[in-house]
Amino acid sequence: MRIDLISDTVTKPSKAMLTAMMNAEVGDDVFKADPTVNELQVKAAKMFGVEDALFFPSGTMANQTAIKLHTQPGDKMFCDKWAHVFNYEGGGAAFNAGVSSHLIDGERGMFTAEQLAYAVSGRADIHVPYSRLVCIENTTNKGGGACWNINELKKIKQICVDRDLAFHLDGARLFNALVAKNESPKQYGELFDTISICLSKGLGAPVGSILLGSKEHIAKALRIRKLFGGAMRQAGFLAAAAIYALDNNLERLAEDHQRAKKIGTVLESCSFIKTVEPIETNIVIFYTNDTIDENDFVTKMAQKDIHFISMGDGKLRMVTHLDFTEEMLDRLIFELQSF
Numbered sequence: 001m002r003i004d005l006i007s008d009t010v011t012k013p014s015k016a017m018l019t020a021m022m023n024a025e026v027g028d029d030v031f032k033a034d035p036t037v038n039e040l041q042v043k044a045a046k047m048f049g050v051e052d053a054l055f056f057p058s059g060t061m062a063n064q065t066a067i068k069l070h071t072q073p074g075d076k077m078f079c080d081k082w083a084h085v086f087n088y089e090g091g092g093a094a095f096n097a098g099v100s101s102h103l104i105d106g107e108r109g110m111f112t113a114e115q116l117a118y119a120v121s122g123r124a125d126i127h128v129p130y131s132r133l134v135c136i137e138n139t140t141n142k143g144g145g146a147c148w149n150i151n152e153l154k155k156i157k158q159i160c161v162d163r164d165l166a167f168h169l170d171g172a173r174l175f176n177a178l179v180a181k182n183e184s185p186k187q188y189g190e191l192f193d194t195i196s197i198c199l200s201k202g203l204g205a206p207v208g209s210i211l212l213g214s215k216e217h218i219a220k221a222l223r224i225r226k227l228f229g230g231a232m233r234q235a236g237f238l239a240a241a242a243i244y245a246l247d248n249n250l251e252r253l254a255e256d257h258q259r260a261k262k263i264g265t266v267l268e269s270c271s272f273i274k275t276v277e278p279i280e281t282n283i284v285i286f287y288t289n290d291t292i293d294e295n296d297f298v299t300k301m302a303q304k305d306i307h308f309i310s311m312g313d314g315k316l317r318m319v320t321h322l323d324f325t326e327e328m329l330d331r332l333i334f335e336l337q338s339f
């Protein structure tokens with residue numbers, strides 16, 4: 001039995017999802033003639049109470065499109081030092097949009113409104129890059145699936161309004177945060193100019209992300225997606241998987257969170273584990289102590305067909321998801337306790 005905790009992107013479509021895909025009505029989406037893609041976009045926009053939405057092949061492309069649509073080359077964006085948009089998108093902000101990144105030294109991938117206010121300064125000074133965009137991530141990936149406090153986000157939004165900054169949410173795992181915090185999509189729809197969401201992570205679709213925003217922003221995004229090579233034709237087969245995911249796989253994220261917490265408790269009781277970071281959603285980040293090298297631990301567990309990754313700096317990561325079952329959890333616990 002392979003136990004794959006490398007990421008929540010490893011899930012494969014269930015039979016029911018595959019059936020929904022096979023039965024999708026499709027058309028050429030570049031001509032806006034794919035009814036299933038259109039249905040997904042309308043559905044997602046409605047859920048978040050925003051004007052429009054656009055389907056993307058990846059979360060990276062959705063984020064990069066958002067960065068590009070809010071900025072001009074030479075502008076500056078603000079994000080946490082651990083942000084995916086800065087660390088894990090191939091330098092795309094600089095390459096695609098020509099923007100520099102002002103990194104804020106947050107906690108678990110989250111900074112405060114006060115830190116942002118301090119960072120945003122001197123826009124009138126012609127020497128400094130023009131401050132244009134703030135990107136936050138919820139849940140935070142490198143920050144261990146941490147969820148933002150919505151009141152802090154409201155304060156940050158106010159700074160964005162006062163300083164004429166665009167506000168983008170990298171919501172690759174936003175639904176994990178909504179489930180964990182019992183918050184609604186609309187609370188987020190009204191806070192941000194644009195939101196990207198991955199359908200291919202905890203939600204279990206094989207491919208796809210969605211970008212949400214105003215009609216004006218999504219019209220710009222449509223041009224940029226074309227420019228980036230992301231305009232797809234009969235994408236309805238993929239959109240059908242996304243619709244299935246939104247209809248069936250949201251509430252069950254709570255199970256992933258419970259299993260992650262259980263793993264955390266067991267890890268804490270293992271003599272060779274130094275610390276486990278607080279677990280709020282489906283990401284477990286932990287460190288081994290001096291008795292075992294972290295890479296050795298990864299290799300030895302892989303020999304037992306249990307897979308997870310090292311994120312550098314001694315950080316190890318396990319991510320739970322809908323293909324990680326109760327039976328697999330029991331086996332993992334057994335292997336950890338007898339390691």
Ligand SMILES: *Cc1c(COP(=O)(O)O)cnc(C)c1O
Nearest residue numbers: 058059060061084137141170172
């Ligand atoms: C996975 C992820 C993305 C997008 O990744 P893709 O693999 O391009 O879909 C963006 N932001 C965060 C925080 C992520 O975890």
